[in-house]
Amino acid sequence: MAKKTSLFECQHCGYQSSKWLGKCNNCGSWESFIELKASQIQDLKIISDTSHNPPLPITQVAYENIKRFSSTQEEFDIVLGGGIVKGGLYLIGGSPGVGKSTLLLKVSGGLAKEGHNVLYVSGEESAGQIKMRADRLQCVHERLFLLNEIELNIIKTHLVSKTYSICIIDSIQTIYSSQILSAAGSVSQVREVTFELMRIAKAYGIAIFIIGHITKEGSIAGPRVLEHMVDCVLYFEGDPSKELRILRGFKNRFGTTSDVGIFEMKSDGLVSAKNASKLFFSSKTKTSGSAITVLLEGSRALILEIQALVSESSFAAPKRSATGFDTNRLNMLLALLEKKLEIPLNRYDVFINVTGGIKITETSADLAVIASILSSFKNRPLNSDVAFIGEVSLIGDIREVSQIDMRLKEMENYGFKNAILSKRPKSQTKIKCFEVPEVSKLLDWM
16 A cells, blocks of 8 residues: 655745644744645646657757837836747736736736737726726727636636737736635645746747735745746835836846836826936935935936935934945945044934935945035035045045946936046046045045
8 A cells, every 4th residue: 555645835935844844944934834635746746748859959959039029118118128028927026006007007008009919817806996997097998808817727718719919917816726725825826827827928929917916025925936937027116105116127037137117106107207317316406415426227327316314313322224225334334434534423313315215236326425424414515416426445445336428428418517436437528527536535525
């Protein structure tokens, strides 16, 4: 008699064990293990028949021509690497209310007007609710089809019965397969549904967008294998209470992940930002504690405003807070100012804010952060037509940054006249550049 084998799976992260565990060794969740049925265990054992696909030398493999088509949203095309790929499987996540469904419904309407058949599958909203939002977004078209269904086999039947160019799944946590006995949204269901959608996308050349819920930690809910299956992973960033939204790619098999898309929430939904840099700085009168820098996000340059507030602390340990900037790097810059310039910041609270809700990930804004701190500390406004670009090292010197010509070109487009740099560029520019090799020289310039 064959010995019965059991397999238990964590419903939070997908970790598997041969015995039941009260606490998951992978994610630390309690009481999350359930025993898989024999049919479920068999489904996990995917046996590939390689008799029809023998291995080939890589020199004999033909190049695959990737066919793209525009999503009708300029910023969305930038993040996708030039447009939507036929047969691509895309996963898009973000906090509730950030605009995932709004953007994809607007894209669906735009593609329908371009002559594409689009299937919008919703397991959360009724067709009437989607129609109301479509009226507001002005994307109602006869080629846009709505389907209220959560059973995978029925969705598959409708999807292959008509020539669709794109399909929207809203959301993956509500879809279930009748072959898996666990509840919708569980690890087994999400894995099975995503795998079947991937097969449909590749077999029929349909671009499928999957909307995924996120956890309280900010990651997409479900097993990590979900992100490995798809071709592209996109995350929405931004405060739902503000107009600005940033779409960032974390995985893209068809392009780069360095580009970001910038959108504005208007009355007719998310629209591509025409003048992106204008959203991140204000052309108001001179105010102390404000400095301008130029940041690179992928292939574009963005002008940002760094705001600083330095005030006397009433506690023994002063506060250090940064929004959109690394707090550890802020502490390093403050220690450098105390060491090199002998400014007693250990008795002052320091707050840093990057306007527009964007997060700085490169070091070219170090000089602007220091300039805004000095401006607030001395209560001395900086000129509104000058930008600070440079990386500050631990020894106090200012280093050059990459692609300075692109940054200066963006400054010219918005009427800036002066730039504080570590070294003047070799190319001709209308921007008047001042060389500041050390942090101590910055204080002399101010």
